[in-house]
Amino acid sequence: MRRASRLRRVGLGVLALALSISGAVLVAERAGAQKPVITDTKPIEIVARPIHGFDRQAIDRQQFGRLKWRGGLVLSSLAEEFGGFSGLVLDDDGRRLFAVSDTGAWLSAELDYEGTRPARVQRAWMGPLRARNGAPLTRNRDRDAEAVTLAEGSLTDGILLIAFEQLHRIGRFRSTEAGPSAPLHYLELPPEAGKMKSNRGIEAVSVLRGGPLKDSTIVFAERLKDERGHHTGWVWVDGKPQKLHLADIGGFDITDSAALDDGGLIVLERRFNWIEGLKMRLRLLRPEEIAVGAVMRGEVLFEADMGYEIDNMEAVAVHRGPHGETVVTLLSDDNFNSPFQRTVLLQFTLQKEALN
Numbered sequence: 001m002r003r004a005s006r007l008r009r010v011g012l013g014v015l016a017l018a019l020s021i022s023g024a025v026l027v028a029e030r031a032g033a034q035k036p037v038i039t040d041t042k043p044i045e046i047v048a049r050p051i052h053g054f055d056r057q058a059i060d061r062q063q064f065g066r067l068k069w070r071g072g073l074v075l076s077s078l079a080e081e082f083g084g085f086s087g088l089v090l091d092d093d094g095r096r097l098f099a100v101s102d103t104g105a106w107l108s109a110e111l112d113y114e115g116t117r118p119a120r121v122q123r124a125w126m127g128p129l130r131a132r133n134g135a136p137l138t139r140n141r142d143r144d145a146e147a148v149t150l151a152e153g154s155l156t157d158g159i160l161l162i163a164f165e166q167l168h169r170i171g172r173f174r175s176t177e178a179g180p181s182a183p184l185h186y187l188e189l190p191p192e193a194g195k196m197k198s199n200r201g202i203e204a205v206s207v208l209r210g211g212p213l214k215d216s217t218i219v220f221a222e223r224l225k226d227e228r229g230h231h232t233g234w235v236w237v238d239g240k241p242q243k244l245h246l247a248d249i250g251g252f253d254i255t256d257s258a259a260l261d262d263g264g265l266i267v268l269e270r271r272f273n274w275i276e277g278l279k280m281r282l283r284l285l286r287p288e289e290i291a292v293g294a295v296m297r298g299e300v301l302f303e304a305d306m307g308y309e310i311d312n313m314e315a316v317a318v319h320r321g322p323h324g325e326t327v328v329t330l331l332s333d334d335n336f337n338s339p340f341q342r343t344v345l346l347q348f349t350l351q352k353e354a355l356n
Contacts, residue, residue: 035084035102035103035140035336036080036081036103036105036336037081037103037104037136037138038081038103038104038105038126038127038128038136039128039136039138040127040128041125041126041127041128041178041179042079042125042126042127043123043124043125044077044078044079044081044082044124044125044126045077045078045079045124046075046076046077046082046109046121046122046124047075047076047077048073048074048075048118048119048120048121048345049073049074049076050071050072050073050117050119051071051072051073051074051309051344051346053069053309054069054072054304054308054309054346055307055308055309056307056308056309057307064302064304064348065300065301065302065303066284066299066301066302066350066351066353067282067301067302067328067348067349067350067351068348068349068351069347069348070116070117070118070327070347070348070349071116071117071118071119071347072118072309072344072345072346072347073118073119073121073344073345074342074343074344074345075121075342075343075344075345076338076342076343077124079126081101081103081105081126082107082126082343083101083103083333083334083335083336083338083343084101084102084103084105084333084334084335084336085099085100085101085107085314085315085331085332085333085334085343086100086101086102086145086146086147086203086255086256086314086315086333087099087100087145087146087147087148087149087162087163087205087256087314087315088148088256088315088316088317088329088331089148089149089150089155089160089317090111090317090318090319090329091154091155091319092154092319092320093319093320093322094111094113094319094320094321094327094329095110095111095112095113096108096109096110096111096155096156097109097110097111097121097317097329098148098150098155098160098175099148099315099331100129100145100146100147100148100162101145102143102144102145102146102333103143104128104129104136104137104138104142104143104144104145105126105127105128105129106126106127106128106129106145106179106180107124107125107126108124108125108126108155108179109121109122109123109124109125110122110123110124116321116322116349117347118345118347121345125179127179129143129145129162129173129180130180130181130182130183131182131183132182132183133182134182140166141166141167141198142164142166142167143164144164144165144166144167145162145163145164146163146164146165146201146202146203146222146314147162147163147202147203147204147205147219147256147315148160148161148162148163148205149161149205149206149207149258149259150175150207151172151207151217152207153175154175155175156175156176156177157175157176157177158174158175159172159173159174159175159184160172160173160174160175160180161173161187161205161207161217162180162183162205163201163202163203163204163205163219164201164202165196165198165199165200165201165202165203165222166198166199166201168189168193168196168201168202169186169187169189170186170187170189170202170205170217170219171183171184171185171186171187172184172185172186172187187217187236187241188239188240188241189241190234190241190243192224192232192234192243193221195224196221196224197223200221200222200223200224200253201221201222202219202220202221202222203220203221203222203253203254203255203256203314204219204220204233204254204255204256204257204267204268205217205218205219205257206218206219206257206258206259206265207259208235208259208263208265208287208290209259209260209261209262209263210260210261210262210263210264210287211262211263211264211287211288211290212263212287212290212291213235213237213263213290213291214263216235216236216237217235217236218233218234218235218236218244218257218259218265218290219233219234220232220233220246220254220257220267221233221254222253222254222255223253223254225248226245228245228295229248230245230246230247230248230295231245231246231247231248231254232245233245233246235290235292237292242292242293243292243293244290244291244292244293244294244295244296245294245295245296246267246283246285246295246296246297246298247295247296247297249281249283249297249300250271251271252269252270252271252279252281253269253270253271254267254268254269255268255269255270255313255314255315256268256314256315256316257316258316258317258318258328259318260318260326261326262287263287263290264284264285264286264287264290265284265285265290266282266283266284266285266301266316266318266328266350267282267283267284267285267298268280268281268282268313268314268315268316268330269281269282269283270312270313270314276305277305277306278305278306278310278311278312279303279304279305279306279310280303280304280310280313280330281300281302281303281304282300282301282302282303282316282328283298283299283300283301284298284299284301285298286298286299301350309344309346310332310344310346311332311333311334311341311342311343311344312332312333312334312335312341313330313331313332313344313346314331314332314333315330315331315332315333316328316329316330316331317329317331318350321349325349325350325352326349326350327347327348327349327350328347328348328349328350329345329346329347330344330345330346330347330348331343331344331345331346332344
């Protein structure tokens with residue numbers, strides 16, 4: 001009887017969250033919806049509550065497909081600009097993070113660990129992404145940042161690529177200790193980008209680290225299907241975008257990607273419907289699959305529904321752990337829909353056999 005009662009409570013919570021998320025998405029898609037605007041760089045305090053187990057009904061479970069659970073955090077802040085995170089980068093050792101929000105804000109912070117488990121987020125700052133003239137982005141159509149990757153260097157001295165939707169574009173920004181610069185320039189977009197809906201634009205941007213297309217920028221639209229129903233992406237070869245595709249499996253949307261050292265790519269996907277609620281999935285694309293004109297399928301690493309500690313998962317990053325292991329970090333977009341949605345940070349180890 002106790003187990004049945006627990007399952008019933010979980011089910012009711014899942015239904016409430018599903019209704020909440022669907023409502024938030026509908027509101028966010030309204031053209032007039034206004035989200036917090038940030039115009040100055042400022043320190044913020046972040047409270048990090050530990051997630052003790054990823055599986056809500058078996059919190060001691062560690063293995064999830066090809067992923068091993070390391071730990072997670074529910075993040076919150078009194079700063080009204082905190083939330084809406086859709087893109088994430090971690091530095092090489094996973095101790096500094098940088099995220100972008102669909103409000104045109106950036107977040108920089110240090111991630112502390114207890115052993116291999118993420119434990120705290122400290123020394124956090126938020127500030128505005130900027131236009132070419134250095135002014136903060138304040139109009140909704142200009143500031144909807146959905147993806148970020150570190151193209152070269154470090155988070156304190158390097159180059160970031162940041163993708164925006166509504167006004168679709170991918171900018172190159174210099175990363176500094178004080179946050180990203182104004183855009184240095186924007187990448188040439190393919191003609192097909194004009195077919196993207198305002199809220200279904202580029203959601204995934206990465207720079208391949210190995211393989212035949214090493215150092216090439218690769219991006220995917222959230223939902224832009226070809227005549228065969230495949231997802232559309234592009235890879236920049238000699239500065240020009242060339243089309244490739246990802247096979248659709250089960251009607252998921254693409255929400256982010258992260259490059260692996262061997263030239264492979266992890267793709268984060270999300271799906272919502274009224275019957276099943278919210279789901280997320282991670283797919284692994286191997287280096288030999290990624291080619292101009294290819295239709296890639298990849299390998300499903302793991303798929304999770306609302307029986308797990310997920311939310312609206314929109315960002316994925318990869319770094320090396322203290323023993324050289326590949327660590328996958330996920331971050332959710334709360335749609336500024338507290339208390340029904342959360343900013344959730346999840347970490348897993350990608351098993352070595354998945355990379356062979």
